[in-house]
Amino acid sequence: MIRFEDVSVTYDGAPEPTVRGIDFEVPEGELVLLAGPSGVGKSTVLGAVSGLVPHFTGGTLRGRVTVAGRDTRTHKPRELADVVGTVGQDPLSHFVTDTVEDELAYGMESLGLAPDVMRRRVEETLDLLGLAGLRDRPIATLSGGQQQRVAIGSVLTPHPGVLVLDEPTSALDPAAAEEVLAVLQRLVHDLGTTVLMAEHRLERVIQYADQVVLLPSPGAPPILGDPAEVMAVSPVYPPVVALGRLAGWSPLPLTVRDARRRAADLKLQLENAAPEGRGEPRDKPQPPRTRKHSEPPTPVGAAHVQALSVTRARVQALHHITLTITPGETIALMGRNGAGKSTLLNSLVGLVKPSSGTVRLGEATPHRTAPKDLVRKVGLVPQEPRDLLYADTVAAECAAADQDAGADPGTCRALVTELLPGVTDDTHPRDLSEGQRLALALAVVLTARPPLLLLDEPTRGLDYAAKARLVAVLRALAAEGHAIVLATHDVELAAELADRVVLLAEGEVIADGPTADIVVSSPSFAPQVTKILAPQHWLTVPQVRAALEETAR
Structure with missing residues (x-):
């Protein structure tokens, strides 16, 4: 169904091809997993299937890619739309309508399908992906994981013969990821759909793959084979x-x-033997004793949330949240998509105003504090790192971060080198992979060394080596007394890094305790x-x- 014949892709201005020697075939009705470290060109390979590479991205494609017999060099993406459905790493760039139901129908409208067929397929997809309760919701009000499910649903409704998915479970909670993967497996087994998928969270998807295509390093030819055989030699596993x-x-x-x-x-x-490490009780700074008739001052670098409620677009996002974050503590916020994790982080950084209750960072109230003062108290790395990146080069981003934080020149660049070895100063942020952009955004935020660091899905797009580097950096910060709160669906990250897990459901805290206690029982x-x-x-x-x-x- 998909055939790569000695394919190489060189982007304009790049001294070397991003990928070369790509030569493999994806048979009809199989799920093939594309694996490899960050930055080896997985997204480029996927883009070549849909025709986005090179028709949309530019650059030079040598060799030949055919899908259902159509050559992607001579067929533009719109001429492949009836055969190939594509979901990229960024769901927001995928949407063209305002509401969930309209988005699911849009692809079929473009193909001219009959209204009764469209209605039936929309209903089927709403049920398959657990979106029925969100059908009338504006897409802008959905969580990142909910948006990702909508993006996947919008390419399922036209029933393409080929699905190309780039990190399809990266923003999904474990249960939602299992549902999506079960749907994909059903499409492969029952309908003969061909799926080519890139994913860093191999623990979620490896068991579903018929074959694995491994890109071991930039420019290296792929290794194709049985999943167990490839995992035996893979640098990522x-x-x-x-x-x-x-x-x-x-x-x-x-x-x-x-x-x-x-x-x-x-x-x-x-x-x-007894396990040691994450989740074990340890001494923590104790808050000052309560003074009569007044609240105690919150320690510098700590945060205190009291009876916090937030209503957004008539939706109760948070309901009476009470939470204390102490210096040196690492907390994992977990829960299903839409539970309120990102809203809580946005409240801590002052982007969301409480409907009731209070948020305190030391003596400061985030939504009433000037940004130039707040940046030295709390830093947020959002789900979409591009929201923090606006310069034309990595060097310019670093220089701006140093200036904004009042840090010594080179501070941000040193952090980038630690998190992103090999990335040059003149690289444009848009030319980085999703995981590399996230690491750059993290370096920008860390330049100010805020006492409280917030990260929203920090391992999205990161391979295991990049995740290990991130864990090392965050552990060092925690050891220096920085408080860290990360909203994540990555259970392996929480197990490795967090002292404490806070589970949210429907905007409420349903569990709060040491990592070992919470995750072992779940x-x-x-x-x-x-x-x-x-x-x-x-x-x-x-x-x-x-x-x-x-x-x-």
Whole structure:
């Protein structure tokens, strides 16, 4: 169905091709996973299938890409629209209408389908993706994950023969991601749809793949094969594979179920060891004693939310939230899409005014504090990093960040080098991958070294190596006393980094406690290692490795 024949793509002004030697075939009715580190050209390969590369992006495509027999060099994207449905990393750039139902119908209207067919397919898609309750909602009022489901739904309704998906689960909560992947599997198995998907969260998708195409490094030819065989040599792999490599299992398991069947000996080795690290109780600064007839001052670098309620567009986004964040603490905000995580972060940074209740950062009230003063108290890295990036080069972004923060020249650039090794000063932010843009935005925010750092889906678009670098930076900041709050659907990140997990549902806090206590008891938010080694309370592969090394001494 999809055929790449010795394809290379070189963008205008680039000294080297972004991808080269791409030569593989995706058979009809298979789900093929495109994997590899950030920046190796996965989005370029996907864009070549829909014709966006090079017709929209520019540059030179050598070789040949055919979809259902159509050559993408001679067929523009609109001439492939009846065959290929595409969802990119950024759902917002995908939308052309205002409401959910209109967006689902738009693609079919463009193809001239009959109204009764359109109505039936819209209803089917609303049910498939759990969007029925949102059908009349303006898209602008939806959470990032809800928008991503709408974007996926809008390409499903025309029933294309080929689906091209770039990070389709990156903004989805675990339950919603499973629903979307189950829908894709049903399309592949029952309808013969061909799916080519790029995804960094391999723990979610590897079990669904018929084949894996690995791009191991920039410019390197792809490796195509059985998922287990490719994972054995891949530089990126999920925790279940990491645990299998550590334990010496062969063939490597790709699912929690397969790993549990082999874990008996490993559990015996770990039986008398105790997990150390994330989620363990530790000493924290104590707030001052309450003074009679007055509230105590909040410590510098801390935040206190009291009975916070927020109503946005007649929707109750938050309801009586009370939360204290102490210096040096790392908190993971978790919960399904639309639970209120981003609204809570926006309230802490002053972008949203409380309907009732209070938010305090030390002695400051965020929505009443001037931005130039607030930037030294709290920093937010939003879901869409491009919202913070406006200069033409990485160097200009860094210079502006240094100036705005009153930092020494080169401060931001040093952070970029740590988070994004190999990115040059003259690179335009728009030429970075989604994960690379996020890392640049994080460096811009960290330049001011705010006592409170907020991150909204910080691992979206990051591979495992980039995530490890991010974790190292955030741990160092926490050790220096910075408070960190991250809204995330990445259960592996929460297990590795967070001291505490706060679960939200329908705008309310439903659980708040040490990471180990919250995630171990949750089937939805438990990491893979926890599920494999239950009832033992292990969270991450590094914990297991450290314990095995200790017992071997």
